[in-house]
Every structure is written in C-alpha cells, then in structure tokens.
Amino acid sequence: EAGVAQSPRYKIIEKRQSVAFWCNPISGHATLYWYQQILGQGPKLLIQFQNNGVVDDSQLPKDRFSAERLKGVDSTLKIQPAKLEDSAVYLCASSSKGGNTGELFFGEGSRLTVL
Amino acid sequence: AQSVTQPDIHITVSEGASLELRCNYSYGATPYLFWYVQSPGQGLQLLLKYFSGDTLVQGIKGFEAEFKRSQSSFNLRKPSVHWSDAAEYFCAAPGYSSASKIIFGSGTRLSIRP
Numbered sequence: 667e668a669g670v671a672q673s674p675r676y677k678i679i680e681k682r683q684s685v686a687f688w689c690n691p692i693s694g695h696a697t698l699y700w701y702q703q704i705l706g707q708g709p710k711l712l713i714q715f716q717n718n719g720v721v722d723d724s725q726l727p728k729d730r731f732s733a734e735r736l737k738g739v740d741s742t743l744k745i746q747p748a749k750l751e752d753s754a755v756y757l758c759a760s761s762s763k764g765g766n767t768g769e770l771f772f773g774e775g776s777r778l779t780v781l
Numbered sequence: 782a783q784s785v786t787q788p789d790i791h792i793t794v795s796e797g798a799s800l801e802l803r804c805n806y807s808y809g810a811t812p813y814l815f816w817y818v819q820s821p822g823q824g825l826q827l828l829l830k831y832f833s834g835d836t837l838v839q840g841i842k843g844f845e846a847e848f849k850r851s852q853s854s855f856n857l858r859k860p861s862v863h864w865s866d867a868a869e870y871f872c873a874a875p876g877y878s879s880a881s882k883i884i885f886g887s888g889t890r891l892s893i894r895p
Contacts, residue, residue: 670824699883708787708871708885709825722882757824770817770883772824 668692670773672758678779684746687776691739691760697721698735699770700743701757709757715741745778753780785874787886795894796864802857802889804872814855815873815883816846825871831855842866867893 671690679685691698696717701709712731713723717738726733730749735741745752755775786805794800806812813832817825829840836848846857855872869888876882 701885706887708785708887711876711882711884714882722876759825769827769830770825772826774822774824 670760670771672773672776676777681780682747687743687756689741689758695760695762697761698741699759703755748780750780785872785886787889789889791890793892797861800859800862802870804855805853806874812874816857817871819869864893
C-alpha cells in the first residue's frame with residue numbers, strides 16, 4: 667500500500683514570496699491533516715479535512731495560509747506571502763477513521779526555509 | 782484547554798539500558814492517547830495507542846506504555862534500547878473541542894550512548 671506522498675521535500679524562498687505544498691493521502695482515507703512542525707517543537711495542526719470539507723482550521727493563519735482538498739483526495743497548502751517564522755516542516759497526514767480512533771499516517775514532510 | 786506535556790526535552794541512555802519517557806495530559810474524560818516516533822528526516826510513525834481497557838498497552842519495536850489516570854500520565858517504556866531507537870518521540874491526544882483533532886506534545890529527543 668502506498669503511503670502519504672508529499673512534494674516538494676525541500677523548498678527555499680525569500681520572504682514575501684509564495685510557496686505551495688502538495689499532499690496525496692493514502693487511497694480511501696477520508697480525513698486529511700496539515701501540520702506545521704517548527705524545529706524543536708511538536709507538530710501543530712493547521713487544518714483538518716473530512717473528505718473535501720474543512721473540519722478545523724482554527725490555527726491556520728488565514729491572512730497568508732490557504733488550503734484546499736480537491737475532490738476529497740489530493741490537497742494543496744499555500745503560503746502567500748511567506749514570513750521568516752514560516753520556516754518549518756509541513757507534514758501531511760491521513761486517517762481512515764478520524765484521528766481519535768484511528769491511526770494517523772504521515773508523509774515525510776516538506777521542509778520550508780524562508781530567507 | 783487540552784494539553785499534552787513532555788517534561789524531558791532530551792534523554793541519553795546507554796544501549797541495552799531501560800528507557801522511560803514521560804507524558805502528562807490534561808483531559809476531562811477518558812482520553813485516547815498515542816505515542817509516535819520520528820526518525821531524522823522522516824514523518825511520524827505510530828508506536829502504540831490507548832483507547833480503553835487494559836492500561837498497559839504494547840506497541841511496535843518492543844515499546845509499551847502505561848495509562849495512569851490518577852497521575853494523568855502515559856509514560857513510554859522499553860526494557861532494553863537499541864541504537865536504532867535514537868529518534869524524537871511524541872505523545873499525543875485528541876483535542877477537547879474536537880476529538881479528531883490530534884494535539885502533540887513538544888517531543889523528547891532520545892540519544893543512545895554506545
């Protein structure tokens with residue numbers, strides 16, 4: 667079974683530029699999560715989708731971050747314009763039952779460096 | 782607010798020694814609890830999970846964890862560590878406002894001394 671795929675693995679941009687990350691979850695998983703992991707910290711949930719609907723985006727900085735889940739499968743996370751403090755690893759995860767009773771499967775992450 | 786606390790930032794143990802990583806949570810009802818491991822440059826992998834029932838749960842790679850409601854703890858243990866266990870370990874629990882929102886602790890980095 668293929669795992670969660672993310673791209674790109676690494677991205678370096680200047681502040682105020684834009685960037686987009688892509689995630690393809692495990693086939694059949696209805697729930698998709700985007701987490702931000704700053705160096706030395708635990709992952710912080712940015713947004714959670716159930717199929718193509720948003721369940722929780724309370725910690726998503728909506729003035730600069732946006733995310734969508736096309737047709738309930740792939741998802742894209744965009745940052746525009748980027749700030750220095752956005753430097754982090756962006757982790758995508760998926761689950762078949764929702765996180766509270768099911769296991770989250772994580773991709774390898776997309777590491778963003780903002781200069 | 783719901784929180785997960787891992788008081789130890791970095792722990793070093795000798796190969797073959799026993800290991801215990803601490804996790805404390807704040808939650809009103811019986812929580813679901815998880816331990817994840819993150820190797821360098823990798824995503825997180827589930828080690829074990831507690832939902833209900835037996836408070837001692839077994840996981841992959843020889844790890845176990847014990848849920849203690851009286852102490853609000855869910856400590857991870859392994860009787861004999863291997864060099865390959867060097868990684869970052871995260872305790873996690875559902876958010877109070879949304880059970881499917883998983884909150885992670887800040888992590889404990891484990892180093893293994895040869």
